[in-house]
Amino acid sequence: MKMKDLFAFYDGRVNEFESARKKVAGSKVTIGWLRLLVFLLIPLSGYLLYPDWKIIVPIVIVLLGVFLWLVSRFTDLSEKHAFYERLVAMNQAEKAALRKEYTAFDSGSEFSDPGHPYAIDMDLFHKNGLFAFLNRTATRSGKRMLAQYLLQGSKDRKHVQAVIEDLKHKTDWRQKYLAASRQEDEEMEEAAERWIQFPVKKMRVIRILRWVLPVFSLSSLVFWQAGVLSDMQFILSLLIPMFLIGTRLKETNKILFTSSKAGEKWKSILFRLNELEKCEFDSKEMQVFKEKLLQGENSSREALRRITRLIDLADYRLNMLMGIVLNIFLAWDFWMQTLQMDWLAKYNSDFGKWENDLAHLEVWICAANYAHNRQDLTYGRLEGSQIQTERLGHPLLSPDETVYNDFQASGETAFSIITGPNMAGKSTFLRSVGVNLILARCGFPVVAEQFVMPDLLLYSSMRTTDDLSSSASYFFAELSRLRFIVDAIERGEKVFIILDEILKGTNSIDKEKGSAAFLNKLNELGAKGIIATHDLSLCRLGDESSAFQNLYFDSIIEKDELTFDYKMRAGVCQNMNASFLLKKMGLT
Template sequence: MTKENYSTAFYKKRIEELTIELKKYTKRSRIWVAVRLISFLSIGILAYFTYPYGGYSALGIVATVILFLIFVRKSAENKDRLNYVKALIRINENEIKGSHHDFSSFDDGEEYINPQHPFSYDMDIFGKGSFFQLFNRTVTKKGEKALVKRLLNGIETPLESAEATDELKDKKEWYQDYLAHGSTLNKEATEVSIADLAKEKYPVKSWMKIMKIVSPILAFVAFAAYYFDFIGGIHFAIAAIIIFIPIRQSLKTTNQLHQSLSKVGFRVAAMRNQLMRMEQENFSSKLMKDYHKELFQAENNGKQGLTELSKLVKQAEFRNNILVAIVLNFFFAWDFRLLISMEKWNNQYASHVERWEEIVYEMEALISGAIFRYNFEKNTTAPSLTDKKDGAIELIKLGHPIIPLQKLVSNDFTLSSIQQFAIVTGPNMAGKSTFLRSIGVNLMLARAGFHVFAEKFVFPDMHLYSSMRTSDDLKDETSYFHAELLRLRFIVDAIERGENVFIILDEILKGTNSKDKEEGSAKFLQKLNQLEARGIIATHDLSLTNLANVYTSVVNKYFDTEINGDDISFDYCIRNGVAKNMNASFLLRKMGLIDS
């Protein structure tokens, strides 16, 4: 097994504690199965032996059914708790696997791979073994999308977000509980939206509100008359039919509402549990206080709305049993009550639901950042994003998060306020592309409101654009060279429409001959310089380094290699100046591809 990439002491201790709980709820689960079976069988037994006693039999059966439903509910609560404990154990086991650089338990975001995005394809953000798979701790599909949106687009208040993740990182048990409650459903099933339920309409007619009151009165009068022998069974049956006719008229609408409530039921329960955990916790960061205020202190807040909605879900669940549904509708006009309560809930809360969900899913993104911060606290820091486009760039001990710490070589990199572009040269495999991606990934993290893999990270708040890998497209008859030109045009368009852009380029114009490449690359960098763009380019064309002699805004950096006889070594450290050692011929000879 590989050496741990971060400490797992907390995770191992938590698993030990949770394993004890798991055994307890597993044992209770077996007991509840037996209790439910016995109570269910007792309904039939009671009905068989008490049938001759008429009304007394009916009362006994109703009481036994109610008792059975109570046992079913208690059993379900125990099962929920059991699943919750299992989810917590799974969360801690996955973190231990992650410490050994095994992130296979986390979604890799392959569906978000987009070669047309300004930087994500070049930076290997998504896919198997990607940065996203290392970072992602979301447990719902909507939470995952919230995280992806942050990473790809950045947020308006990244410093507030970083402050919140710093606070959350020390609340390990709290955020694990939050994730466990959210993971009670299959991740794909969490596409279910409570906001969609709030948009649906279930019309309530005025006569339903009247029948909500009249129907139960008639039912109890008819039952009492039958029980005390004022009327016979035929008359009681006629009365029951009269009571059920209006309920039958609304059955289609009520069934639709029942299905919708059943569909969101688990999601409502999970969100309600998450909100309960948030309400119980004290927060000091501005962002978390703002969320707390919206969810618990505002008028028609999330806690109230979800509590009332969960009652409606349970009210609808009683209809799952046909016998119970008949009894409840006969005595309490249950369907009318359900429709009227849903209308009232919609009028009061429908306009707020989308925002509640947004906060709940944003929390998963923040928790992903908090776990990243906790696991790599010694290697990460809060970034400083400045407002000025020409502000200084200062990166100290910058590294790429995906590289195991045992192999990681961190680097310093600076650009003063008068420096726009850095040209990075060096031999193959010396670390140029990895360094470029280190800058890109960390700038993405900074703008998304997360901590960066560096000791110090000062950067202007700039949109990231890159051109590091391009492919031809036979379907669209696009050559490699043409595709690369389109990519460069894409970047220039962003600059010319006024975006504040930082550009990362790796060996541009690879699809043409050496002379064209040399001249074209130089002229393109000159154009970027004239547009006052800022960025970094890696290249093997040493002639490009001459631009530093012409423009004070261009600086040269390089990576080096050391060749001793048949041995080659790399230190992966960036230096000021121009590379002098190249290793292509050596590597070709080493692989036996050319003669010595």
């Protein structure tokens, strides 16, 4: 799909969901007024019919039932309204992303780690980096899982590829699945964690009282209506369940208030599972995934359906009037507490597994969204010892601005030495290789017509900074990074190394000798990689050994103007532009 077609596609979805949102908003207002009217009728009926309590009580009970139904209906409409709001925002964010504006998407900065083999050099968690570019996750667990994929890769890339191919054309379902999630905040996360960890108690006395007290209260109501009990006797009989429930109020509130806050998370997961049920998948991988989560009486969906219903019922007591009536006649708190404990005893050990499965699905949706928005993609093959890429580009550049390059290296080639003037495209090419290798290791599509590389771990040294807090010089910091890479090789890791102008912190003679010696050591250790350098003396390695090959980018100076074609060629660069640029900018 071309860029203008993508803009039109997302524009259409914004208009569709905005129209649906306005329709739901109208229904929500109507139900809101009806809810208020019924609530006002409760005290009004008591006032008009007083003192005929035998008529007042049944009418109040009926009105409370109608009120509860309207509250439930209003809640459903509020959920639907928020759902469409999220869909509108989602498609507006996609339009912004096409313009390279990723502010709507978390950059994952908390996952940035200077000690990681490549995270900093490859701009994974920069505000306009790869994480923000891919990130469409709706939950904290999904965000953490996406970071894990980018930092570690996937163990089952074929599975991921099959799922992405299944999901990339299901934009409507992908977006509705993500929109079904609620915004998770720290308070919700902490409440969910506390509630899952509540010790499960048997509560034998409460289990008996939850049956006995309603029978006692309702019998008292019947006897009062029949004239067997006087008004005072009836009132005194109602104080008994209130007293017994009140003795457990502190513990009950702790459980039910915590579950009420945690319930927002359970509902979010349940809504996503409901969306999962609606989609018919083509791949066997997604069919099995769906069946695992949805089928059977003890499936995650059935379990979450039970607990969210229990939490909704427990929340009715938050209204003081409702709480009093429900506890007097139905021992509501005791029922809610014991039923929630029963759920915990059965399912609390499974919750982490469900959340982990759905976090993987969020990551697959992110990758499918990326695959939907670009057409110049393929799946990488990580195999063998040769490098064979055709029309390789950087994923963060749009197809219209991408200059594609081919890159090959035989199985004998340990290092490709890339020379070229400033701004000619060396660093961008290094990151194109690195970022696409990261994507391939995740099982995600890469920007290439063909992408075949050895299945190696990526290590890089491109951005080194000094550390004044530890009195570490730039040169020492750079040596520490190179030591970090060598340590990985020496402990048996098979690595692909990307280096950009190493040993910048020393003089030119030291740099020349040290760089050549380091590359020879890496070759002896069996490592493969790429290095970009301005040091043309390193290119002698390519003349002396088949373990090294020389490639270059070039610039064109014509009529006092400097231009670049950003195309890589075989050989050694002969044109440098630093002196030209200094003169051009009036610095010499």
